[in-house]
Amino acid sequence: MLGNVAFKEYKKSNDIHGTVLYPAVMVAPVQKSILSNIINNNEISSVFDAFHGSGTALYEAMEISPNMHLVGCDINPLANLITKVKLHGVNSNVFNDIEQLKKLINEPKQIFSLSFPYMEKWFREDILDTLSIVRSAIMQINDDQNRLFFWYMLCDVIRKHSNTRSSTYKLHIKEEVSILRIENNVINNFITSVETNVNKFMKKSDNFILYKGDILKIMTGIENRAFDISITSPPYGENATTVTYGQFSMLPLHIIPNPDLELEGWELDNYSIIDSCSLGGMNSEAFLNEYEQNLIKPYLNKISVSKHTKITRFFSDYFKFLKELCRVTDKYIVLTLGNRTVDRVQINLTDISRDFLESQKFRNINQIQREIPVKRMPKITSMVYNKPVASMNHEYIIIHSRN
Numbered sequence: 521m522l523g524n525v526a527f528k529e530y531k532k533s534n535d536i537h538g539t540v541l542y543p544a545v546m547v548a549p550v551q552k553s554i555l556s557n558i559i560n561n562n563e564i565s566s567v568f569d570a571f572h573g574s575g576t577a578l579y580e581a582m583e584i585s586p587n588m589h590l591v592g593c594d595i596n597p598l599a600n601l602i603t604k605v606k607l608h609g610v611n612s613n614v615f616n617d618i619e620q621l622k623k624l625i626n627e628p629k630q631i632f633s634l635s636f637p638y639m640e641k642w643f644r645e646d647i648l649d650t651l652s653i654v655r656s657a658i659m660q661i662n663d664d665q666n667r668l669f670f671w672y673m674l675c676d677v678i679r680k681h682s683n684t685r686s687s688t689y690k691l692h693i694k695e696e697v698s699i700l701r702i703e704n705n706v707i708n709n710f711i712t713s714v715e716t717n718v719n720k721f722m723k724k725s726d727n728f729i730l731y732k733g734d735i736l737k738i739m740t741g742i743e744n745r746a747f748d749i750s751i752t753s754p755p756y757g758e759n760a761t762t763v764t765y766g767q768f769s770m771l772p773l774h775i776i777p778n779p780d781l782e783l784e785g786w787e788l789d790n791y792s793i794i795d796s797c798s799l800g801g802m803n804s805e806a807f808l809n810e811y812e813q814n815l816i817k818p819y820l821n822k823i824s825v826s827k828h829t830k831i832t833r834f835f836s837d838y839f840k841f842l843k844e845l846c847r848v849t850d851k852y853i854v855l856t857l858g859n860r861t862v863d864r865v866q867i868n869l870t871d872i873s874r875d876f877l878e879s880q881k882f883r884n885i886n887q888i889q890r891e892i893p894v895k896r897m898p899k900i901t902s903m904v905y906n907k908p909v910a911s912m913n914h915e916y917i918i919i920h921s922r923n
């Protein structure tokens with residue numbers, strides 16, 4: 521069904537997906553190749569990504585078919601902002617807005633004060649001052665669409681100038697000497713980013729819905745067989761010990777004013793709350809029926825008992841999600857998955873997901889293994905009890921169709 525999926529020569533920096541950093545993103549040409557294959561050979565009018573993250577799959581679906589009905593969901597308000605900007609683009613006034621922005625930055629008349637918990641821990645004082653100038657300038661741009669694009673372009677500049685290490689997605693303070701060595705290029709980096717990337721945001725979908733919320737709640741409101749294709753990459757374990765999407769996003773989320781974010785109200789309560797509320801997080805229950813228990817038993821048997829609740833909690837949410845995904849999908853399900861390791865036991869999420877989907881009458885029609893180029897991920901994805909968790913080096917794609 522698919523030709524070369526290695527796409528080793530693909531460079532994100534050449535397209536829209538390289539304009540912002542987000543953890544564990546899908547590889548755009550891989551998703552595009554899978555989507556084109558299905559879309560060109562079937563009657564497809566809607567694409568759903570239940571964990572859209574930075575919007576890779578939804579954007580690629582729009583590229584293939586601009587009128588495609590696109591629906592996505594993510595619990596992280598930063599993922600929501602990023603995907604919204606990718607799908608909505610900028611409007612023709614953007615070049616005037618860029619000129620106005622530069623003026624407001626170079627001759628600031630109004631500076632809105634910036635205040636959030638532990639901000640002096642995460643930024644040097646002079647950097648906070650410069651960020652306040654840029655932030656105040658963006659706040660004075662009236663056009664909603666272009667203003668959101670400017671927030672989007674500020675995200676990487678914020679991270680690059682913060683006191684957190686770039687070797688992990690978790691917030692992890694740098695050593696004092698490294699903090700003193702950070703060069704304050706906030707303004708130059710921001711303006712350059714805006715000007716060099718604006719032309720990548722000229723495409724626009726008029727047919728998308730993004731839900732900001734917990735997928736398990738959102739899906740209960742979605743009709744049976746609402747989507748022709750569901751394509752997604754779910755988290756491969758609970759965020760705290762795999763990929764901390766929430767912590768990665770907190771600094772920009774504190775700097776972007778609330779009215780420009782989709783917030784339910786709890787997201788900024790503390791630095792780890794988004795991760796705790798994500799799939800399999802602290803708030804999830806740990807309940808599995810007999811069939812589900814049997815799917816994970818071979819792994820649990822080899823893992824220390826103290827870690828069972830954590831794993832069961834994740835799979836309890838994950839199976840609920842898969843079941844609902846089968847209900848809302850009419851034709852195809854495409855999952856990009858990673859197999860994590862706990863106590864040196866590799867949990868084969870790919871096999872588990874394939875068996876579960878088969879049990880829900882979605883037949884496996886293809887499975888692809890793909891090496892993740894080393895450069896794409898930090899060497900460690902998170903820290904657990906102050907020990908680094910290594911990133912994975914393979915991803916697997918399974919494609920299922922309704923029987």
Ligand SMILES: C[S@@+](CC[C@H](N)C(=O)[O-])C[C@H]1O[C@@H](n2cnc3c(N)ncnc32)[C@H](O)[C@@H]1O
Pocket residue numbers: 542543544545546547570571572573574575576577593594595596599733734735736752753754755765766797798799
């Ligand atoms: C592997 S990432 C998706 C990356 C995406 N495919 C991309 O290319 O950018 C998984 C996403 O699931 C989201 N997530 C985790 N738990 C969630 C939940 N309960 N409801 C909705 N989204 C959730 C995370 O915020 C994260 O953005």
